[in-house]
Amino acid sequence: MTTRRTEQQAAIRRxxxxxxxxxxxxxxxxxxxxxxxxxxxxxxxRAVKAGLxxxxxxxxxxxxxxxxxxxxxxxxxxxxxxCKGCGKVYDVEGCPGHLSKLIPPGFVMEGHELVxxxxxxxxx
Numbered sequence: 001m002t003t004r005r006t007e008q009q010a011a012i013r014r015x016x017x018x019x020x021x022x023x024x025x026x027x028x029x030x031x032x033x034x035x036x037x038x039x040x041x042x043x044x045x046r047a048v049k050a051g052l053x054x055x056x057x058x059x060x061x062x063x064x065x066x067x068x069x070x071x072x073x074x075x076x077x078x079x080x081x082x083c084k085g086c087g088k089v090y091d092v093e094g095c096p097g098h099l100s101k102l103i104p105p106g107f108v109m110e111g112h113e114l115v116x117x118x119x120x121x122x123x124x
Contacts, residue, residue, distance in 0.1 A: 011036040012047040013056075022060040022069035022080060022089040060089065062115055079114040085123025092116060 015031040016023060023031070025044050033039045048070055051057035060069040062082055069089050079092045096114070103109050118124075 022071040081116040083120040085119045
């Protein structure tokens with residue numbers, strides 16, 4: 001059983017590293033399941049939880065979404081694009097900057113997240 005679990009965890013990690021973009025549990029299960037059939041959602045959730053605990057994964061929270069996406073930790077500051085056609089999330093490099101002009105007077109900005117929405121190249 002330990003060998004199977006390790007094989008499943010390795011397939012999950014390889015999938016996340018290969019796609020190199022934020023992915024949800026269902027995407028991970030489907031993608032890793034191509035290498036190791038029979039990976040269940042519970043296995044993916046356990047692997048994701050372990051990845052978060054040891055720090056190789058981070059959560060990506062998207063406004064209005066019930067499910068969380070996960071991506072590799074350690075990336076430079078960036079934002080995200082969510083395709084409204086297929087639901088996939090992509091990294092957007094860079095930052096428009098100068099967002100402090102948008103906050104009300106007297107407020108102090110401590111961080112920000114920017115999510116762009118539209119259709120990816122496949123869905124457009």
